[in-house]
Amino acid sequence: MKISVRNLEPTKVRLTITVEKDEFDPYLDAARKEIGKQVNVPGFRKGHVPGRIIDQRIGFASxxxxxxxxGVPELYSKALSEKELHAMAQPEIDVKEVPESANDDTKLKFTAEVEIRPQFELPELEGMEIEVAKPEVSDEDVDKRLDNLRQRFGTLVSVDRPAQKGDYASIDLEAVIDGKSADSQEGVSYELGSNTMLDGLDEALDGLSAGEETTFEGTLEAGEHQGEKAQIKVKVNSVKAEELPELNDDFAQEASEFDTLEELKADVRKQCEQDAEGRQATDARDAFIAKLEEDLDIPVPKGLKESMVEDQLKNANKDAKSASKEEKEEAEKTVEKELRDQMVLDALAEKLQVSVTQVDVTNFLASIAQQYGMDPSAFINAIVQNGQLASAVQEVGRSKGMLAGMRAVTFKDPDGKVLDLSRFLGEDEAQGEDVAEQDESVQAASAAAAVADQLTHAEETEVAEAED
Structure with missing residues (x-):
């Protein structure tokens, strides 16, 4: 097989692949056998028709x-491997020449244009030191967690005063467009200051008492008139304030297994310290990747970048036409970092000769399925059927490579003290998955969500068909 490579861009090449006759013949023989299983030829048993008869009856062109x-996908993969190229996207294949008969000396020839990972040299890990900030826990952190705990045991009580930030109001809403009602809701419970519904709603409600109403202009966020401007009529039915229990020994006994408030506070501080250590491990991961990329100028594949930016905007309910310049720039910045991180971690996994087992991938997909409340077997089957298994293998490889790389370097705090991150990284590849799982979850979230949506839609369709 003859392979020529032409660089079209720093991250794009065109492969021209010419296949020798003796390399293409096995694919022709396999094709004849496959066709022979599907056709009936008088005088021959199905599946036992000689190749020359298949050529005569069915036609060599078929x-x-x-x-x-x-054959082309397999030959293309072999060509990538031989030239040590790492594809970042699906290729554009163009078959140029194909033999017209079994005796034709014409060689199979095709081109493949594909975006690839650019070449770059990773720094040596031996002797590498990375500084990571200390995990600080303040009294304010403890108080905040205690306040969150108090809120879980809080109660809502009606108040006879104007609504203010932090109150809960029961409201009726009606959207009016061109003098006609476009949508309405009644008895909606809304926390003032949460900004979880319509823009302008918090300002409109602030200062209103039960029984009062007002109108403001807003943009509808969902429904048939999504994105349209409307006059929003809002009426306050009731106002309730959150009443929190006092912080004392009685509260400690009610909210925990401890007898005193001091014991509860000590336990809360311990939890804060553990969380801080987790954040430090995450900071160490980010610092490690940043260190690898520190002196590297890595271009990103343009086509793949454009596609990912579109997906990023779509996930934010935007598109390339309606998104603002700032939104596009933010999406591009996010995508470029994601692509560079992926390419660096892929290269690291290869450098460290990381292997990914079937158990690794199964465990990874099962953990993602659990996060989405799906049956692991159904989710894994859907991933396979949707052709996303290779992406899952790649994500696991990146995470294992990252963990192995982080175990090979030294992390220190600003005082020069060596950090022990073994709780998060483990001592070998079979341990220490906390940090990696966070990264895997982020990378696999959109794919998992897409599969979940597809399965949910299929189930809804089956139910609807059964009802019909």
Whole structure:
């Protein structure tokens, strides 16, 4: 097989692949056997029709077409491997020449244009030191967690005064467009200051008492008139304030297994310290990746970047046309970092010769399925059927490579004290998955959500068809 490579861009190449006759013949023979299983030829048992008869009866063009469909992807992969190229996207294949008969000396020739990972040299890990900030826990952190605990045991009580930030109001809403009611809701419970509904709602409610109403202009966030401006009529039915229990020994006994408030506070501080250590491990991960990329100028594949930016905007309910310049720039910045991180971690996994087992991938997909409340077996089958298994393998490889790399360097705090991150990194590849799982979850979230949506839609369709 002859392979020539032409660089079209720093991250894009065109492969021209010419396949020798003896390399293409096995694909032709396999195609003849496959076709022979599907056709009936008088005088021959199904599946035992000689190849020359298949060529005569079915036509060599059909045989060659089947051989090209099955052979080109495999030959393309071999060409990538031989030239040590790492594809970042699906190739554009163009078949140029195909033999017209079994005796034709014409060689199979095709081109493949594909975006690739650019070449770069990772720094040596031996002797590398990375500084990570200390995990600080303040009295304010403890108080905040205690306040959150108090809120879990808080009660809402009606108040005879104007609504203010932090109150809960029961409201009726009506959206009016061109003098006609476009949407309405009644008895909605809303926390003032949460900014979880319509823009302008918090300002409109502030200062209103039960029984009062007002109108403001807002943009509808969902429904048939999503994105349209409307006059929003809002009426306050009631106002309730949150009443929190006092911080004392009685509260400690009610909210925990401790007898005194001091014991509860000590336990809360311990939890804060553990969380701080977790944040430090995450900071160490980010600092490690940043250190690897510190002196590298890594271009990103343009086509893949554009596609990912579109997906990023779509996830934010935007598109390339409606998004502002700032939103596009933010999406591009996010995507470029994600792509560079992925390419660096892929290169690191290869450098460290990380292997990914079936158990690794199964455990990873099962953990993602649990996060989405899905049956692990159904989720894994859906991933396979949707052709996303290779992406899952790649994500696991990146995470294992990252953990192995982090174990190979030294992390220190600003005072020069060596940090022990073994709780998060483990001592070998079979341990220490906390930090990696966070990264895997982020990378797999959109794919998992897409599969979950597809399965949910399929179930809804089955139910609807059964009802019909």
């Amino acid at each position: 045989v060659a077409g089947e051989a090209v469909n099955s």
